[in-house]
Amino acid sequence: METAILRDTMHTLSDTHAPEGEAAPMTAKIEARQTNVHYGDKHALKDVSLDIREGEVTSFIGPSGCGKSTFLRCLNRMNDTIDGCRVSGTVMMDGEDIYDPKIDVVQLRARVGMVFQKPNPFPKSIYDNIAYGPRIHGLAANKDELDEIVLTSLEKAGLLAEVKDRMEAPGTGLSGGQQQRLCIARAIAVSPEVILMDEPCSALDPIATAKIEELIDELRENFTIVIVTHSMQQAARVSQRTAFFHLGELIEVGDTEQIFTNPKHKLTQGYITGRFG
Numbered sequence: 001m002e003t004a005i006l007r008d009t010m011h012t013l014s015d016t017h018a019p020e021g022e023a024a025p026m027t028a029k030i031e032a033r034q035t036n037v038h039y040g041d042k043h044a045l046k047d048v049s050l051d052i053r054e055g056e057v058t059s060f061i062g063p064s065g066c067g068k069s070t071f072l073r074c075l076n077r078m079n080d081t082i083d084g085c086r087v088s089g090t091v092m093m094d095g096e097d098i099y100d101p102k103i104d105v106v107q108l109r110a111r112v113g114m115v116f117q118k119p120n121p122f123p124k125s126i127y128d129n130i131a132y133g134p135r136i137h138g139l140a141a142n143k144d145e146l147d148e149i150v151l152t153s154l155e156k157a158g159l160l161a162e163v164k165d166r167m168e169a170p171g172t173g174l175s176g177g178q179q180q181r182l183c184i185a186r187a188i189a190v191s192p193e194v195i196l197m198d199e200p201c202s203a204l205d206p207i208a209t210a211k212i213e214e215l216i217d218e219l220r221e222n223f224t225i226v227i228v229t230h231s232m233q234q235a236a237r238v239s240q241r242t243a244f245f246h247l248g249e250l251i252e253v254g255d256t257e258q259i260f261t262n263p264k265h266k267l268t269q270g271y272i273t274g275r276f277g
Ligand SMILES: Nc1ncnc2c1ncn2[C@@H]1O[C@H](COP(=O)(O)OP(=O)(O)OP(=O)(O)O)[C@@H](O)[C@H]1O
Pocket: 039, 042, 044, 062, 063, 064, 065, 066, 067, 068, 069, 070, 071, 082
């Protein structure tokens, strides 16, 4: 394990965050309680209760099929789109039940954006990929404002320098890593509060991956981020909190350093030391 990286992370953490304890509790952006998911008869997620802290990166780790993506999709109701999928329990964001029937799901997904494993730009120009969300949500009063949103989003996603001379070229013509940054820019463009990323680097080479990891670290200044990853090095590098799942259950959650250096549960220990998964 990359202890130097972990120590650096911890150092930064202790500089910028109050220590845990009754005196200074971290603000939870999202609170999931007793969350269960069934796909037909399959009980895929079992009584998961977890806080996602504001302004931090939380990573979800665990063996394939343990429910990471399923739980991630509970946080912006993407499971609503899957036939036969039932979610129970409560998920609160800023103290509001996101499963309340009066919640506008389109609005919710603008507040809680998502980036997928495979970059999926729309078959449109680079400009229109980013402008799409702000247009449907009416975020710009005129063309100048829309231009501004597009440029700022590309800048924040670390892509502007590479695409500023070809904004009308198709998004699908970019490299894989650029496409993923385009998708991140597209998510940012509607000013979300939370960004969910499901294995955002698994289709990328190490250089493109390093860029996305750097970006995640910058983005946490403005957004709350949840990332699913199969790479424990990546979880250690980018996240402050780590949650370990196994067979649909949340086994352990804690500060990333604690999970990787001193896990409390033997299943976590088995996973991080590569004994299974
Ligand atoms: N649409 C679906 N229909 C039926 N079962 C599903 C569906 N999606 C997931 N499952 C099942 O739910 C369980 C959890 O799946 P999930 O995709 O959340 O796991 P994961 O931890 O994200 O795995 P991976 O690391 O392979 O992406 C698995 O047993 C899976 O087969």
